[in-house]
Amino acid sequence: MPRSHKKTVTVNDKMQKKYTYELVEPVGRNFDSTFKPDLTPAKMLALGVFGGVYMRDCQKEFPKTWFTRAKFQKKESFARDPEINYFTINASQPLSVWQKKGWINEKHDPRGWFQWYCRYYMGRRLPDEDRRQIKRWKQMIRHLAQIKHNCRAGDILCRPRQRQALLHWGYDTRKM
Numbered sequence: 001m002p003r004s005h006k007k008t009v010t011v012n013d014k015m016q017k018k019y020t021y022e023l024v025e026p027v028g029r030n031f032d033s034t035f036k037p038d039l040t041p042a043k044m045l046a047l048g049v050f051g052g053v054y055m056r057d058c059q060k061e062f063p064k065t066w067f068t069r070a071k072f073q074k075k076e077s078f079a080r081d082p083e084i085n086y087f088t089i090n091a092s093q094p095l096s097v098w099q100k101k102g103w104i105n106e107k108h109d110p111r112g113w114f115q116w117y118c119r120y121y122m123g124r125r126l127p128d129e130d131r132r133q134i135k136r137w138k139q140m141i142r143h144l145a146q147i148k149h150n151c152r153a154g155d156i157l158c159r160p161r162q163r164q165a166l167l168h169w170g171y172d173t174r175k176m
Contacts, residue, residue: 011058053079085164089161
């Protein structure tokens, strides 16, 4: 996206009011060369992540197509439903745990890594935060190694909690 065609996004949802950011790269392109998630945000939402409660109030911020097949819990429910997750298991920790451990950038992405990924995918770039989140994404490789070491090829029922956690990070273990 040429610099003259930057787009400013203003966010007004349950966790952010009047937060703005610029999209400076084309959607889904020009990622850091070491950051290669297997799944797009739309595909992750369609497969079933975060018990169906994550990002329900963010639909105005992202393309409508991301949400046409998204698996969400009923609007009135705030409880995660593991049955909505692809591997039908809860592999999430509460937001309060993420905050306590310092994994959340409250100013830019108060919902955590997936919110960062969605905005990065759309073309937002925050160099320091991008480096930090990509480093965290790379650290998930240890879970891939454990699945490869402990599971027979094609056995997607082996280590479902790790597989669901990896799905939350854009890794696709369904064909391992």
